[in-house]
Structures are given as structure tokens and as C-alpha cells.
Amino acid sequence: MIEWTEEARTRQGLYRFLGTAMRPPGAERFALLSSAWVLLDDRDLDTYAFSPVWRRFGDVLMSGGSIGDREVEYVRLFGVGMAGTPATPTESYYRVPQRDGGIADFISTLQREYRSMGLKPVGTAETPDHISTELEAMSFLCGVEAEAWQGGHDRVAMDTLAHEAKFLSGHLAVWVPVFASRTRDADPGPFYGPLLDLIHAFVVHEADLVRMIVKRRALI
């Protein structure tokens, strides 16, 4: 099961990479992202449909660019500005349009899901439905899956894959395409445009691929 372990580790890394890229920009964070990109790019990603956008984002990341410009871009796109937020990076914005007490219900349901994964809410900068938190949660699940494959616990690994499929189809795959489209409409500039293209392609691909693997395994 070495290949399954390796694949789960790659996916774990990709989720963490994307989750980190969607957190507020900083010099240290970009240095970390650049190193992580080089490591992940070694993992034969051309096998997967999202690899061209992965490379395009890598080119942008490696080309440097001003941290200050990215900070401005981040706040303009995802923060609260004078003209509102062009692309809100939180799931509840898209799932609870009436913006009333439903948001609290939605967040508490999401937190229950995190607890069912074995995660405990602690004080973080981002809300539980922020894109970086959800991507980080998926990264955690992939890590659990990798441990299970490595330990020879196939059933636990497949159950974790099923959990991943459920979280993807219930959350990320539902709202990320809309969020990415809003970001594109807001003229996102040279960094966040390619990043959102990558997150969109990766999340849609993951939702399809993981669902297919789970479905296929059930046939045995």
C-alpha cells in the first residue's frame, strides 16, 4: 500500500498548501509556499487534470512579486472594503443567503462535522467556514488516511476516503466554484486569479476522483 500512502500524503500536502495560500499574505508564508511548491511538484502531478493550472500558479509564485501588492489585493478581494467584499471566502455566505440566525446554525453544524473528524475547535484567526480552514480540515483527513494505509488498516483508510468524499460534496465542491467565479469577476490580479483557478480545479477534481474511488471500492 505504499502508493496509496504516498498519494494520500501528496493530497494532504496539496490541501495544506492551498489552505496556507488563502491565509493573509506575509513574507514568511510566501517563502514557505515556494518551498512547498517545489516539493509537491516532484510528486508526478501531471497524472491529474489540474496539473496545468498547478504549474501556472507555480510560475506566478516563483516569479516573486511585491508582498505589499498581494496584501492590498487580498484585502480588496476577500476583506471588507468600502465597496463591500467582492468575493467572500467563507462558505456560510453562499449557503445561508438570508444572513440571519441561520449562519450560527450552519457554523455549529460544520463544527460538529469537524468534531466527527477528530478535530477540536480552538481559537484561530479564521472562522470554521473560511476556505483555508476547510482546506486544512481536508488536509487533516488525508493525513489520517495516509496513516491508515501505512499501518495496513485498509478499512479505516477507505472509511476516511468516504468521509473526505462526503465533506467535499457537502461543502467545498458546492461553494468553491461560485467563490472562484466571483473572484474572477472581481479582476483579481496576477496572484489570486491563478490561485483561485487552481483551488477551483483541484477541489472539483478531488470531489470527482474521491467519489469515484469510493464507489469503485464498494463494488468489490
Next chain:
Amino acid sequence: MTVTVVACGDHPRIPIDGTGAVIVDGLCTDPGQIRDLDLPWDKVVAVVHRNQHHLPDVQKALRSVDVDPLGAQILSVNGDTDSSALRVAIAGLRARADAFKLTAPEHAKPVFPKEVTRRGFLKPPIPAYVSAPKVDHGTCAADGGCRACVDACPQGAYRWQAGRIAYAKDACIPCGRCVTTCPTGAIENPAVAPEMLEAQIRALIGAAETNVGIRFVCSRGSIDGADGWTDVTVPCTSMVPGSWLLGCLLVGAGAAHAVPCSESGCPLDLDASAIQANDLAHAVLAESGLDASMVVGELVHQPLVCDSIADPFSSGRAAEVMLAIAATAELEIDVRHPAANTGVVALDPMACTLCGQCAKTCPTNSLVEFYDDTTVTISFDAGTCVNCTQCVSACPEISRGAISVTGRIDSALLAAGRQTLNEGEVAVCEICGNVIAPATMMGRIGDILGEEFEATMAVLGNRCIDCRGRR
């Protein structure tokens, strides 16, 4: 954009001379080596040997040089392929690849080998990708009640949920029927975009030295070549409407035919649709006094002497195709056929209450409901009707035969423009004078409710919603 043609050099019997292809030794067995070739990699046609290549590896190699594999045309040939046929086929695929537009992430559907074994799960499966449809909810008419894709899909991949179409990619095969059935062209599969097919067919006709027959074949099957015929691959020939066959004749083909799945070994086995498409095209040609044998899949003839038509394969173009055939024949035609993708709607004034549900549902606005101060009118334009029958599904008086749709190609009606099908008076508010609803509809509601609700109906039928509480 440049289209690069590469051909596997491991099979010297593949006659690629004169095709402009770059020979790559080992393309079938080790496609990854294309990364080392200094070629323009915008768009690609790859000629590989049938059953000798592994699709996921070819797609991976294409991705590594930034080519979208869903737009790359992969031609699998065997050693017996005739050189001039190969030259023509490559010219067609070059044009098809060139007309390819970018895909969205939703278009890539990962697929795995069919066999599922325990041993196969020792390693993660490497997916191949096929191009899947995507619904553009902005142009989709589901909010008006249209369910044409739901009705057309043989796999149940579409569901109508509260005015929105939900699509399950994992259930989709994909066969392409939704793409050609969607009345508004809201479902797009970039691998079979109408402009790609048109580019390919025109290039095939242009490259051939003799008259050429266009044969639509399923991508899942394969058939032996036949004299004068050249293949255009589609996901499944059940997606091919009769108007496409006639469209091929209008752009210069000497014959056109949709090969039923069972003849090409396509496992979907949706023969009826392709057979009906051929039959419809045959009936139209026969009615027009043109050579109907042009669509039976045998001999290739001289092309029709006609004005070429632009864009014959796009959604909603069937009426133009039929009118162009009638113009070529210099005859009026009137053909009734269940597979026609033009239709004629009739309303029975004795049963129709003018409620307008048919017009609200009509995805192409072929049926339109119009109110003025005293009357309501439902009108119909045959030139935009696609025979989707969604109006029939929406009609609340269908049990009384209020509406019917006939698959019909009537050149006089197609050219006639908008015509009134039914009209009647409207009930008007006795206080403010605003229109309440069609009088026949209020009468019908009164009939259903009966005498017990006479007093209620007296209010509902005489006062608008704003004036009902007034004294």
C-alpha cells in the same frame, strides 16, 4: 494557435507521408518523451496505433506540455489504413482540434478501467479523463419548468430540483444526448462543440479528392472503413439529430449517415435514435424530391447544388437547415416525423384555458403569452420550436387535450413567423380595472370548485388581489 500533429513511429505501416505529422518513435509506449521535443504545443492531433497506447499516459504527456487532453484529437489507426484516407482524416482532426475552446474544471470526468478487482486496489488507479457536459445555469430554462435534459438522459444523470437542474457527473456516461436535446443550448460539452464538428466536416470535404460521405460513429465503437466514407467521432450516435445529417449535405458532403451503436459495437446500444435520425433525413430528402439515398449509408454521391449554410449543427438551427433543403429543392415540404427537431404546436380552444403555462415553460420562447387591456393571446413561431414537448408536460389541461405537439417540418409554417393559436377575454377588476386572469381560466376554476364556491368565485373573478379586501 498552432496544431501539431505527432504520429507514432513504431508502426512503419502507418502511412503518414504527406500529412505533415512529426514522427515520434515510441509515442504509443512512452508518450512522456514528447516533453523533450521542441515543438509548438498549443493544440495536438496524435496518431497512435489501435490498442497499443495507454490513454492515461498519453493524456499525462499532453498535460506536461500544457495541452488540454480533452481538446487533443487522438486518432487510433491500424496498419491497414489507406494513406489518402489517413491524410483526409488528419486534415479533419486538425481543424477540429483548432476549433477547440478551453474547458472548465467541471468538464473533466475521471474514469477508471471497467474491471474492478481486489488486486487492482493494491495501487491507486490512474484515471483517464473524458469530457463531460456542464450546465450553464444562466441560459438553462429549468426555472420555467424545462426538463428536456432529464427526459433525454439514458443514465438518469439529470434531476430537476425546484427550478434548477442538478447534474450528477458520476452517473453520466457521457453520450452527448443532453447537448443536442437542450432547447436553449445551455449544456455544453467542449469535446463535441458544434463549431468543432463543423470545422472538421468542412475540412474533411475540402481535403478529399473525391466526393466524401460523412459517417457519424460512436467513440466507444469502431467500424471498418468503406469507400468514400470518412468518420466523424461523437460520444454516441444517439446524440445525432436528423438535421445534422442534412447539414452535412448542405456544407458539401456527398452523403451522410449516423451509424447505429449496434453496428459499431458501442455498448450503450441506443440504436433507435440514430435509426430515427437517418429515417428523418431520408423522409425530408424524399419529400423534397432530392436523392434520399444520400443518407442510407451506402453510396456516396455528387454533393447537392446548394447555397452553403453557416453553423448547421448549433442548437436551434434545425429550422434553418430544413428551410435550406426546401430552398435547394425549390419545393414546399411537409414531413411529420417523431424525431423531427422542429415541431408544430396546436391548442384546442375548447379545452385551453389560456392559463399560459405552456408559454411560461417554453424554453425557446416559441410560445408567447400576451396580455392587453381586454384580451389574452397565445402565439406560436414554428421557426423557433425544437419539438421538446415541454409545453405538453406543463399543460394542466392535458387530460382534456388542450395542447399537442407534432414533430413536423413544414417549410411554409417555418417561414411564416409568429401566428396566433388562441385568444380570449380577460377578467377585469371591477374596482381598479386591472387585469385579473383569462376569463376562460376563471370559468374553468369555477367549474372545478362547483356551486359550493360560487360566492368565492364571484370575488376572485371580479376583483384583483389588491382590491379584494375593499368594500
